[in-house]
Amino acid sequence: MQLKDQLISKIENRTACIGIVGLGYVGLPLALEFAKAGFKVIGYDVSERVVNGLMSGKSHIQDVSNEEVSRLVKAGKFEATADEARMQEMDAISVAVPTPLSKTRDPDMAFVIAASDAIGRNCRPGMVVILESTTYPGTTREMLQPKLEAAGLTVGEDVFVAFSPERVDPGNSVWNTKNTPKVVGGITPNCTEVATALYGSCLDTLVSVSSTETAELVKLLENTFRAVNIGLVNEMAIVCDKLGVNIWEVIDAAGTKPFGFMKFTPGPGIGGHCIPLDPHYLAWKMRTLNYKTRFIDLASEINSEMPAVVVRKVAQALNEERKAVNGSRVLVLGVAYKKDINDMRESPALDVIRLLELQGAQVRYHDPYVPKFREDGHEHSSVPLSDDELAKSDAVVIVTDHSSVDYQRVVHLARVVVDTRNATAKLAKGKGRIVSLASVGSYATA
Numbered sequence: 001m002q003l004k005d006q007l008i009s010k011i012e013n014r015t016a017c018i019g020i021v022g023l024g025y026v027g028l029p030l031a032l033e034f035a036k037a038g039f040k041v042i043g044y045d046v047s048e049r050v051v052n053g054l055m056s057g058k059s060h061i062q063d064v065s066n067e068e069v070s071r072l073v074k075a076g077k078f079e080a081t082a083d084e085a086r087m088q089e090m091d092a093i094s095v096a097v098p099t100p101l102s103k104t105r106d107p108d109m110a111f112v113i114a115a116s117d118a119i120g121r122n123c124r125p126g127m128v129v130i131l132e133s134t135t136y137p138g139t140t141r142e143m144l145q146p147k148l149e150a151a152g153l154t155v156g157e158d159v160f161v162a163f164s165p166e167r168v169d170p171g172n173s174v175w176n177t178k179n180t181p182k183v184v185g186g187i188t189p190n191c192t193e194v195a196t197a198l199y200g201s202c203l204d205t206l207v208s209v210s211s212t213e214t215a216e217l218v219k220l221l222e223n224t225f226r227a228v229n230i231g232l233v234n235e236m237a238i239v240c241d242k243l244g245v246n247i248w249e250v251i252d253a254a255g256t257k258p259f260g261f262m263k264f265t266p267g268p269g270i271g272g273h274c275i276p277l278d279p280h281y282l283a284w285k286m287r288t289l290n291y292k293t294r295f296i297d298l299a300s301e302i303n304s305e306m307p308a309v310v311v312r313k314v315a316q317a318l319n320e321e322r323k324a325v326n327g328s329r330v331l332v333l334g335v336a337y338k339k340d341i342n343d344m345r346e347s348p349a350l351d352v353i354r355l356l357e358l359q360g361a362q363v364r365y366h367d368p369y370v371p372k373f374r375e376d377g378h379e380h381s382s383v384p385l386s387d388d389e390l391a392k393s394d395a396v397v398i399v400t401d402h403s404s405v406d407y408q409r410v411v412h413l414a415r416v417v418v419d420t421r422n423a424t425a426k427l428a429k430g431k432g433r434i435v436s437l438a439s440v441g442s443y444a445t446a
């Protein structure tokens with residue numbers, strides 16, 4: 001039997017040992033999905049803290065419960081390790097390590113290189129290796145494949161290599177790792193076949209494409225599509241503000257068109273590990289080919305201007321109250337990059353806070369999901385959302401609209417509310433002024 005068929009039958013009869021490299025937001029849920037499908041899973045992570053936490057039954061990822069981790073560890077189905085030599089036991093390896101940007105907004109491939117090197121040192125015939133980290137087209141072929149070939153293996157015959165982008169949406173209660181269709185593209189047709197068999201064993205829907213570059217570009221198209229459309233609607237918010245038109249009313253009405261329109265909403269900027277970063281991987285790759293990706297650059301420019309737009313709104317609102325930003329007490333409500341999660345990566349709240357502080361505001365924040373965070377060497381701690389806190393703030397800025405916050409109480413008690421998310425639209429008026437991101441605020445009377 002060929003190595004390919006042996007590996008596929010090991011996958012089908014659940015005797016294949018599955019390895020996940022990088023146990024973060026992407027890797028951990030995927031590892032547990034395989035474990036729940038009946039495989040023995042070994043997760044490899046360079047962080048001892050992550051490994052020790054998981055082995056003691058503690059999840060560091062919000063969408064994964066402690067109970068689930070502890071149950072699968074106790075059942076011997078899932079094990080975490082920081083020992084790279086354990087890769088030798090793995091029949092399949094999915095790599096989900098970070099792909100950040102450098103200070104100059106170029107791809108930082110250090111984590112992918114380190115993981116590929118470790119795989120190169122520990123690979124053997126009969127393995128399938130799949131890169132899941134979001135990256136520029138060409139990475140799998142140019143960076144991962146050569147490490148396996150350097151170990152004397154022939155890709156497509158002895159070892160199988162593919163790219164399969166992760167589409168996890170943290171905090172989404174409908175679409176998860178299992179039921180979100182997964183795209184797979186191999187270096188050769190054999191590679192695609194093995195990788196598809198692997199994911200097909202525990203995920204509902206597989207979409208195979210003709211190459212690793214196609215699969216890499218699928219992910220970048222998806223996230224560039226979001227970044228560009230968010231940029232467009234953010235610009236529309238600025239347009240509406242200048243015209244004195246309510247952007248939310250425009251979007252809601254446009255959203256009634258049953259075809260040809262997709263609803264995106266404006267906000268204080270974009271955050272998370274994906275939307276602000278991924279399009280720059282494509283922009284960088286295209287720069288190396290002497291092409292400028294203008295949509296990406298423009299969307300990035302508009303989206304990164306949004307925190308300053310929010311701060312101008314705060315200044316304007318305080319001015320109406322005959323107050324300066326300098327010396328005013330401003331409460332930022334919600335600092336995670338999106339609602340109902342605790343992830344602060346690239347959160348626009350960080351820029352909003354920094355810009356307000358630069359102008360002399362005394363900024364405090366409340367976030368039920370983020371008890372504290374460090375930025376620029378300073379530790380910030382969430383303050384309780386007490387009546388006193390709301391009443392004493394000169395302005396409250398809703399940056400992230402977590403569902404558990406009682407916005408009616410906020411509107412009732414705060415003197416000025418700058419609402420960047422339309423969280424207060426349907427509420428009864430309180431005693432203060434509500435200023436929307438994009439429309440003339442209405443003076444509400446109690």
Ligand SMILES: NC(=O)c1ccc[n+]([C@@H]2O[C@H](COP(=O)([O-])OP(=O)(O)OC[C@H]3O[C@@H](n4cnc5c(N)ncnc54)[C@H](O)[C@@H]3O)[C@@H](O)[C@H]2O)c1
Nearest residue numbers: 022023024025026045046047096097099114115133134166
């Ligand atoms: N978070 C998301 O919502 C999301 C969604 C889709 C795609 N992605 C992509 O998936 C990839 C992983 O993102 P994430 O959010 O899971 O990152 P993360 O930071 O949550 O987790 C990455 C893990 O990899 C570990 N790690 C770093 N270097 C390693 C190495 N050499 N070997 C083994 N482990 C190593 C880290 O310790 C960490 O635990 C990125 O490319 C990201 O763009 C993320």
